[in-house]
Amino acid sequence: MALANVLQSESVDFSNYGRQRRGFASGLYETELGVESVGGDNLSFAVRTACADGDGPERKIEFLHGTTTLAFKFQHGVIVAVDSRATAGSYIASQTVKKVIEINPYLLGTMAGGAADCSFWERLLARQCRVYELRNKERISVAAASKLLANMVYQYKGMGLSMGTMVCGWDKTGPGLYYVDSEGNRVCGDLFAVGSGSMYAYGIVDSGLKQQNLTVEEACDLGRRAIYQATYRDAYSGGQVNLYHVHSQGWTRVSQSDVLMLHQQYQAEKAEKA
Amino acid sequence: MAMSYDRAITVFSPDGHLFQVEYAQEAVKKGSTAVGVRGKKIVVLGVEKKSIAKLQDDRTVRKICALDDNVFLAFAGLTADARVVVNRARVECQSHRLTVEDPVTVEYITRFISSIKQRYTQSNGRRPFGISSLIVGFDFDGTPHLYQTEPSGTYHAWKANAIGRSAKTVREFLEKHYKEEDMESDTEVIKLAIRALLEVVQSGGKNIELAIMKQDESMKVCLNLWYLYSKKIAAV
Numbered sequence: 200m201a202l203a204n205v206l207q208s209e210s211v212d213f214s215n216y217g218r219q220r221r222g223f224a225s226g227l228y229e230t231e232l233g234v235e236s237v238g239g240d241n242l243s244f245a246v247r248t249a250c251a252d253g254d255g256p257e258r259k260i261e262f263l264h265g266t267t268t269l270a271f272k273f274q275h276g277v278i279v280a281v282d283s284r285a286t287a288g289s290y291i292a293s294q295t296v297k298k299v300i301e302i303n304p305y306l307l308g309t310m311a312g313g314a315a316d317c318s319f320w321e322r323l324l325a326r327q328c329r330v331y332e333l334r335n336k337e338r339i340s341v342a343a344a345s346k347l348l349a350n351m352v353y354q355y356k357g358m359g360l361s362m363g364t365m366v367c368g369w370d371k372t373g374p375g376l377y378y379v380d381s382e383g384n385r386v387c388g389d390l391f392a393v394g395s396g397s398m399y400a401y402g403i404v405d406s407g408l409k410q411q412n413l414t415v416e417e418a419c420d421l422g423r424r425a426i427y428q429a430t431y432r433d434a435y436s437g438g439q440v441n442l443y444h445v446h447s448q449g450w451t452r453v454s455q456s457d458v459l460m461l462h463q464q465y466q467a468e469k470a471e472k473a
Numbered sequence: 474m475a476m477s478y479d480r481a482i483t484v485f486s487p488d489g490h491l492f493q494v495e496y497a498q499e500a501v502k503k504g505s506t507a508v509g510v511r512g513k514k515i516v517v518l519g520v521e522k523k524s525i526a527k528l529q530d531d532r533t534v535r536k537i538c539a540l541d542d543n544v545f546l547a548f549a550g551l552t553a554d555a556r557v558v559v560n561r562a563r564v565e566c567q568s569h570r571l572t573v574e575d576p577v578t579v580e581y582i583t584r585f586i587s588s589i590k591q592r593y594t595q596s597n598g599r600r601p602f603g604i605s606s607l608i609v610g611f612d613f614d615g616t617p618h619l620y621q622t623e624p625s626g627t628y629h630a631w632k633a634n635a636i637g638r639s640a641k642t643v644r645e646f647l648e649k650h651y652k653e654e655d656m657e658s659d660t661e662v663i664k665l666a667i668r669a670l671l672e673v674v675q676s677g678g679k680n681i682e683l684a685i686m687k688q689d690e691s692m693k694v695c696l697n698l699w700y701l702y703s704k705k706i707a708a709v
Contacts, residue, residue: 335581343573350572 265435267396268298268309269425270365270376271404272389273418274411276446277367277374279307280422282396282430282458283438285314294438303328305449306344306368311393312361312381320362324348341368341375342387349385356383363393367445374445396429396436403428415444419453427461493601494594497550497624500603504549506637507536508647508669509607511619512662516609518547518684519666521637521674537684541566543576544610545684549637550624551603558602562586579610579618583628591626601625605636615688632656633665639673646672659687 268281281298284291298310300321306328310317327347331339339347345366352360360381368375378384378391390408392400403425413421419442426440440461442453486492505521520536536552538559539545544566548555565585569577586606594601601624608620621636622628633651635643646669655661663685674680 334584335578340573340575343575346572346574 265396265433266298266311266394267392267400267426267429267433267436268311268365268394269392269397269400269404269422269429270309270367270390271408271418271422272374272376273408273413275413275415275418276369276444277376278418278422279309279365279367279443279445279450280426281309281441282426282436283441284430284436286435289434291437296438297441299441299443301450302344302366302368305338305370305445306341306366307443307445307450308348308367309365309393311363316360316362316381317364320348320352320360321364323351327351338370340370340372341366341377342370344368345375345377345379345385349379349383352379352381353383356381365391365393367450369445369447369449392425392429394429394436396426396433399429399432400425419444423454423456423461424465427458427465430458431462491594491625494625497601497603498605501550501605501624501636502638502640504551504604504637505536506635506639506643506670506673507547507549507607508633508635508643508666509547509609509619509621509631510633510647510651510662510666510669511609511617511631512656512659513617514657514688515659515662516611516617516619516686517662517666518545518607518609519670520547520682521670522680522682524680537682540582540608540610541570541576543612543686544579544582544608545686546606546608547684548604548606549640550605554602555604555606558586558589558604558606561589576613578612579608579620580612580630583608583620583622587622587626587628589626590622590624594624594626607634607636610686611688617688633669635669643669643672 265286266282266284268279270277270279279299283294283296283298285293285296296310296314300308300310300318302308302321302325306325308317308321308324310321324344324347328339328344331343348364348366352362362379362381364379366375366377366379376388376391378386378388378393390401390404392398392404404421407421407424422442423440426436430436430438430440437458440454440456440458442455444451444453505523507518507520509519510517518537522536537545537547538555540559540562546559546562548558562582562585566577566582569575569581586608590602593599603624605624606622608622609618611617619631619634620628621631621634633647635647647665650665650668652661655665663683666683667681670681
């Protein structure tokens with residue numbers, strides 16, 4: 200918080216890959232700390248004005264912005280489906296990242312943006328939820344849990360946190376789904392997809408959700424298919440599809456399917472139909 | 474011996490008493506009586522209204538305060554102390570609505586008030602609050618509650634209780650006349666509260682202020698009940 204005051208709440212960019220600095224309207228300034236670039240090691244502290252998430256993939260520090268995470272409500276709860284690829288630029292850092300964080304047995308959080316930010320803040324949220332449960336002798340509601348998370352990260356707004364998460368759970372008012380991000384947004388909804396592959400996922404889910412009253416099987420299939428399609432077209436998504444189902448008794452891990460296997464399966468189905 | 478241990482609140486006496494807290498409880502015993510009864514679908518608070526000077530506007534003397542739509546509180550003891558506690562509780566009710574998107578439960582706000590009171594029994598240079606309070610209301614799911622807090626910071630749930638002057642007499646009356654089955658009927662609950670207060674209040678119904686809350690309705694304060702309930706009381 201003190202840092203923000205010093206820098207007049209402009210975000211700080213720690214970028215030590217020596218890449219071309221992007222030009223911003225307000226230019227680059229030395230910080231008041233008087234730190235300058237030292238010739239050889241390409242390390243510099245530069246201040247730039249806070250900007251929207253649009254330049255996500257460029258900022259090295261959050262390599263999970265290339266991702267696809269998806270959650271939607273249906274008759275029997277909430278389906279949460281995510282991919283598992285982590286990229287650093289065009290390098291695939293990992294194909295087996297766990298992007299669903301199990302906050303507690305009935306609350307899930309997804310990870311998009313900075314992996315460290317997401318997992319740290321959601322673990323902190325898990326702690327807060329547990330304390331709430333002990334103090335009030337009842338489970339925390341999804342609305343309250345997402346509010347706690349949103350309030351926690353709002354204090355760091357503009358300081359470079361990058362987190363786009365969906366808090367999913369089941370409480371006494373039924374299934375709950377909230378999108379919370381580091382800009383301070385907190386939105387309740389029936390369907391969210393976050394990440395570079397979200398547009399492709401939306402296409403599948405929007406058309407699949409037209410029929411009401413999906414069974415659990417059908418909803419899982421839809422989620423799986425949506426992530427698969429996103430990985431098919433988006434270079435920054437891939438690996439495996441991790442699928443969770445949140446119901447009145449809590450969440451269950453439904454499946455983990457490799458995208459290549461799914462591809463073969465769907466190709467075979469297409470061939471059968473033809 | 475007692476003298477040297479009651480100067481600072483933070484000091485225990487050799488036999489384990491916090492004298493300031495006990496003196497606060499004495500202050501409570503000087504306050505006007507308040508009684509609370511919890512029925513199945515109704516909660517009732519009654520307070521004795523002290524006689525006021527002729528020129529005083531009695532609408533400004535309120536001993537029953539709403540903390541939120543679903544919770545209200547009556548106190549016995551130092552009115553100024555109560556004002557501070559009630560203010561903080563009201564703010565907390567709204568903060569709770571903001572962060573949790575749900576109204577407070579009666580137990581939550583009671584716990585909050587009690588922890589404020591306890592903090593003042595363990596700080597330097599401060600004295601405890603000289604009030605006991607009866608906190609009454611309905612939770613989100615419709616269950617009624619009645620809690621009593623004390624200057625020491627403890628709280629307990631009750632079916633019916635009284636605080637303030639002659640609280641013991643009133644409580645004995647309540648213990649004698651409280652019947653579980655009667656609590657189903659709203660009028661029986663109100664009657665019990667009024668009769669209990671009439672044990673200790675002088676000159677009948679003019680000095681009673683009653684607050685009634687039914688499930689899913691907001692609190693109604695009834696002043697000068699005499700003409701409303703005189704027939705029922707006469708029957709009793």
